[in-house]
Amino acid sequence: MMLYKERDLMFFYKEDSERAAEVMEFLTRPKNKPRVSYEDRKTILKVFVPQLVNKKKGKGMAGVRQTAKVLHQAIDFMDADGGNNPVGVDCIAAELNNLYHEMYPGE
Numbered sequence: 179m180m181l182y183k184e185r186d187l188m189f190f191y192k193e194d195s196e197r198a199a200e201v202m203e204f205l206t207r208p209k210n211k212p213r214v215s216y217e218d219r220k221t222i223l224k225v226f227v228p229q230l231v232n233k234k235k236g237k238g239m240a241g242v243r244q245t246a247k248v249l250h251q252a253i254d255f256m257d258a259d260g261g262n263n264p265v266g267v268d269c270i271a272a273e274l275n276n277l278y279h280e281m282y283p284g285e
Contacts, residue, residue, distance in 0.1 A: 212254070216256050224281070228281075
């Protein structure tokens with residue numbers, strides 16, 4: 179068992195619990211994250227694609243999931259529905275993969 183404690187909050191959780199990891203992510207994320215609209219999402223994510231190209235192989239990408247997690251915690255990428263719903267880690271990772279295939283079509 180692990181313990182998470184803040185000034186007004188304390189809870190115990192199993193170390194490998196997926197649900198606890200989600201709660202921890204929510205509690206530790208910045209309160210006023212910048213929002214990126216659906217229309218601007220590709221422009222922002224396109225900057226990260228060249229950095230993710232696998233240097234050893236010279237093709238493919240490495241670290242996509244980790245980068246998507248960090249971006250998810252730092253920025254709210256808004257969904258296409260125009261509402262106030264940010265997309266999740268899986269959507270960001272998929273968008274990075276799609277952009278890779280657009281930017282490097284022969285690979």
